[in-house]
Amino acid sequence: AQSVAQPEDQVNVAEGNPLTVKCTYSVSGNPYLFWYVQYPNRGLQFLLKYITGDNLVKGSYGFEAEFNKSQTSFHLKKPSALVSDSALYFCAVRDITGGGNKLTFGTGTQLKVEL
Amino acid sequence: EPEVTQTPSHQVTQMGQEVILRCVPISNHLYFYWYRQILGQKVEFLVSFYNNEISEKSEIFDDQFSVERPDGSNFTLKIRSTKLEDSAMYFCASSENLVNQPQHFGDGTRLSIL
Secondary structure (H helix, E strand, O other): OOEEEOOOOEEEEEOOOOEEEOOEEEOOOOEEEEEEEEOOOOOEEEEEEEOOOOOEEEOHHHOEEEEEOOOOEEEEEEOOOOHHHOEEEEEEEEEOOOOOOOOEEOOOEEEEEEO | OOOOEEEOOEEEEOOOOOEEEEEEOOOOOOEEEEEEEOOOOOEEEEEEEEOOEEEEEOOOOOOOEEEEOOOOOOEEEEEOOOOHHHOEEEEEEEEOOOOOOOOEEOOOEEEEEO
16 A cells, blocks of 8 residues: 655745755555645646656756655755745655556645745 | 646535536546545545546445546546535546656536535
């Protein structure tokens, strides 16, 4: 079975400061990992993915994430937060070895960036 | 940029009634999905669809649920006899292929069962 944990319900950060949104995962095989963002009354918008290769992946709007196999983590980061980054962020995993094509999501982390 | 579109944005239905949620996936995508998000809970996988058949489904996707691609553009989710606990946001998604492309989501249909 595959699962995702996002340990923080909410992260608050000041504009201009770096931000980190944490994600850990559990799969029986090899993972594909994704970050999505959800703005109010909108669907999930794809930010970035880790498939293979470089552990540091870069995505939309200046976001990046680091895959750490030993810690089974895929934390989302941004060097300098903007107020417009305030939204709900979801980490998701797909177990490519175990087969199947469903995404399993975490519970989401509300990011609040303040002036 | 191409988008997944869902209609209606909000559907209110009496318990026991049938409801059909509609989605137009991105035109060159081959894989289609439905997910749901009950208020305050995580996004949950319901079903995936490829080559005109269900490729995977979750425990939630019981006999009350069905999916169909009635023509070359639409992808529908039917709930035959709705229950109060079916109230949720339903998201359609599509992807180009299975292996390494992300799933792209629509804005969802909020289903309210009275």
